[in-house]
Amino acid sequence: MKQREQWTSKIGFVLAAAGSAIGLGAIWKFPYMAGTNGGSVFLFLFILSTIAIGLPILLAEFVIGRRGQHDAVTSLKMLAPGKKWHWIGWMGLVTSFILLSFYSVVGGWILSYLARALTFSLKSTDYGELFGTVITNPIEVLSAQALFMFLTIWIVQGGVKAGIERASRWMMPLLFIFFIVLAIRSLTLDGAMAGVRFLFVPDWSFLTGKTFLLALGQAFFSLSVGVTAMVTYASYLPKEERLGQSALNVSILNIFISLLAGLVIFPAVFALGHSPEEGPGLIFVILPAIFNEIPLGSIFMIIFFILLLFATLTSSIAMLEIVVSTGIQKRYDRRRRMAWILGLLIFIVGIPSALSFGVLSGVHLPGGSIFDFADILTSRIGMPINALLVSLFAGHILTSADTTDELRMNPAVHSLWKVIVRYIAPVAIILIFVASFING
Numbered sequence: 031m032k033q034r035e036q037w038t039s040k041i042g043f044v045l046a047a048a049g050s051a052i053g054l055g056a057i058w059k060f061p062y063m064a065g066t067n068g069g070s071v072f073l074f075l076f077i078l079s080t081i082a083i084g085l086p087i088l089l090a091e092f093v094i095g096r097r098g099q100h101d102a103v104t105s106l107k108m109l110a111p112g113k114k115w116h117w118i119g120w121m122g123l124v125t126s127f128i129l130l131s132f133y134s135v136v137g138g139w140i141l142s143y144l145a146r147a148l149t150f151s152l153k154s155t156d157y158g159e160l161f162g163t164v165i166t167n168p169i170e171v172l173s174a175q176a177l178f179m180f181l182t183i184w185i186v187q188g189g190v191k192a193g194i195e196r197a198s199r200w201m202m203p204l205l206f207i208f209f210i211v212l213a214i215r216s217l218t219l220d221g222a223m224a225g226v227r228f229l230f231v232p233d234w235s236f237l238t239g240k241t242f243l244l245a246l247g248q249a250f251f252s253l254s255v256g257v258t259a260m261v262t263y264a265s266y267l268p269k270e271e272r273l274g275q276s277a278l279n280v281s282i283l284n285i286f287i288s289l290l291a292g293l294v295i296f297p298a299v300f301a302l303g304h305s306p307e308e309g310p311g312l313i314f315v316i317l318p319a320i321f322n323e324i325p326l327g328s329i330f331m332i333i334f335f336i337l338l339l340f341a342t343l344t345s346s347i348a349m350l351e352i353v354v355s356t357g358i359q360k361r362y363d364r365r366r367r368m369a370w371i372l373g374l375l376i377f378i379v380g381i382p383s384a385l386s387f388g389v390l391s392g393v394h395l396p397g398g399s400i401f402d403f404a405d406i407l408t409s410r411i412g413m414p415i416n417a418l419l420v421s422l423f424a425g426h427i428l429t430s431a432d433t434t435d436e437l438r439m440n441p442a443v444h445s446l447w448k449v450i451v452r453y454i455a456p457v458a459i460i461l462i463f464v465a466s467f468i469n470g
Contacts (some may be wrong), residue, residue, distance in 0.1 A: 041408045055252030056288040058136060058313050061295040063248050065306035068236025069228040073292065075237075075245035080281055083458055084249040086259055086450040087417050089277040090424035095264030096273065097428075101355040102258035105265060108429050118419045122258030123356050125412035129257060130349040131380030132194070132404040134182070137382065138174030141162060144335040145315060150328050157315045164314075166388035176377060178292045182346040185365040186354055194240055202344065205337045206287070210342075212334070213293040217321060224295030228306060229292045243462045245407040252284050256413030256420070259348045262355050274439050294320075313338075328339030335465050414445035418459045 064072040098105020103119030110116070142164050146152045152160075165410060171392040215223060264273070295313065298305050298320045306312075321327035350373060357368040382390055386400035396401035404410060415458065424433070437444055 031230060038348070054249070055254075055345065057282060057291045057338060059251060060248060060288045062293060062312040063244060065299070065312055066297070067241050067244055067410060068233050068304065070230050070232040071234065071236040072241060072248075073229060073289075074232065074290070075242050076248050076288065077251035077285055077292070079242075079246040080253065080285055082450070083246065083251045083280045083410060083455045084255055085277060086447055086455055087250075087255050087421050087424075088253050088274060088281065089437070089447060090420050090451050091255060091258065092267075092277055093137065093258035093424060093428065093433055094266040094420070095261035096267050096269070097436050098261075100267050100412055101265065101358070102352065103356050105261060106423070113427075115427060116421075117259055118416060118451050119261070119356065120255070120413065121416050121419070122261070123353055125408050125416060126257040126259065126349045126352040127376060128404055128412070129377070129408040130182075130346055130376050131355075132383040132387065132401055132408075133342075133343070133346060133349065133376065133378050134175050134179050135171065135180075135401065137178035137339070137346060138171055138176075140335060140339050140342055142170055142178055143318075144332070144339060146188045147328070147332045147335050147427040148258055151320065152318050152331055157214050157317070157318045161314045166391070168385055170387050171384045171388070175380060178346070179377045179380075180444050181284055181343060182350050183369050185343065185347050186373070188349045201310075201396040204342075208337050209290050210296060212317075212320070213290050213321075216294050216298045216301075218322075219298060219301035219323060221301040224300035225296035225306075226293070228300065239462060239464075243410065243414070246459070246462050250411045250413040250417050251365075252288065253281065254345070254348055257349065257408075257416035258416070258420075259352050261349065261420075262352050265355075273437055274443075293438065293460050295397060302425035305314075316406075322373060375420045392468050414459050414463055418456055421451045421455040421459070425456070 060076070064076075070128070093103055094109065095102070098108050100108065101119065102122055103116050106116040106119050116447065144151065144161075254260055267273075267276075295316055296305075296306060299312075299316050302316070302319050302323075303320070304316055318331060321331040321334070350369065352366065353372045353376070354369050357372055358364050383395075383401040384405050386402075390400060393400055397403050397406040433448070434444065439447075439448070
């Protein structure tokens with residue numbers, strides 16, 4: 031029988047885990063969430079949530095995954111035999127399934143823009159009108175979504191080493207380099223400092239329970255916490271690797287690229303006279319406009335959308351891997367078949383989200399469109415609840431022997447982590463969750 035794979039190196043694991051985090055969560059979702067929720071206040075709450083709550087829970091997922099050495103459901107069964115905690119794994123799987131169903135829609139939008147960039151048809155276009163045209167065309171959005179899911183499935187079915195790790199090792203460094211170049215160019219536009227002030231000078235009227243939950247949900251979304259992705263990824267990690275350093279590296283990289291995305295987007299937003307409250311279309315409306323200000327902008331636009339596709343894929347393959355690793359059920363020779371079957375199911379479930387801005391625009395659910403509802407189910411409900419359960423499991427169910435053996439860190443730091451996941455993180459998640467609904 032085929033054996034379970036492992037990452038070939040620490041850097042391969044960190045880049046894959048960071049790739050899961052540094053996808054559309056940082057580059058697409060962070061700018062529009064910050065833009066519609068106060069800019070600097072949202073950024074402050076996002077960093078606070080990432081370090082104080084996201085990082086400890088990320089580390090908890092790492093501990094569970096490597097201790098169990100299997101998919102999330104099986105690992106939790108092994109670590110708490112005879113109890114019902116394995117339902118955390120099933121909830122993570124469902125959340126990831128729904129998340130990828132609408133995330134793949136955005137991946138399709140990126141492919142649509144990339145196709146136009148390759149034919150040099152994005153230059154000097156009304157980008158707001160173009161975005162509306164793309165997302166309301168049923169044939170285009172479904173075809174692009176299907177192609178994006180095909181690429182995701184193709185990578186995941188290749189396995190951990192040949193598929194996920196190989197893709198992450200060369201896609202992520204390119205993404206960092208190019209975004210630094212973009213940020214420098216955006217900051218040199220006339221009027222760019224207004225965007226910098228929006229990102230760093232706080233408007234405390236946005237400091238509400240709702241904003242805090244959205245920032246917490248963004249921290250979970252961008253760290254891939256709350257869908258058991260990191261449980262799955264850590265299960266492929268050799269015992270000699272230090273989990274604390276890996277978790278810190280992933281968190282720092284996530285904050286860095288989110289800040290970088292903000293420094294690319296908001297200076298250009300204000301310099302070019304756009305509104306930071308553009309919403310989900312922000313990156314599709316503003317960034318192409320930036321390229322019009324740059325010599326050889328059409329070439330840069332092609333490179334950007336290729337790299338944005340890379341970032342999106344590194345996150346989508348993590349989501350699909352959660353579902354596939356559970357579906358395999360220790361039968362590792364079934365990886366390819368399960369990847370194609372489950373990937374197809376996710377595509378089908380995502381069709382209503384893909385059509386929610388066009389054919390199904392008249393369908394209104396709590397929170398807005400079908401697409402918006404799927405986002406709320408995952409980032410505002412599913413991920414916080416699942417992160418809460420992971421925190422409680424790590425704090426109260428995992429034995430000290432389990433956590434001490436896996437973490438191998440300073441006793442004082444280990445005790446602090448234990449207090450956070452046992453008491454502070456659960457209370458914070460509950461309070462913020464309740465406050466968000468009280469405040470609408």
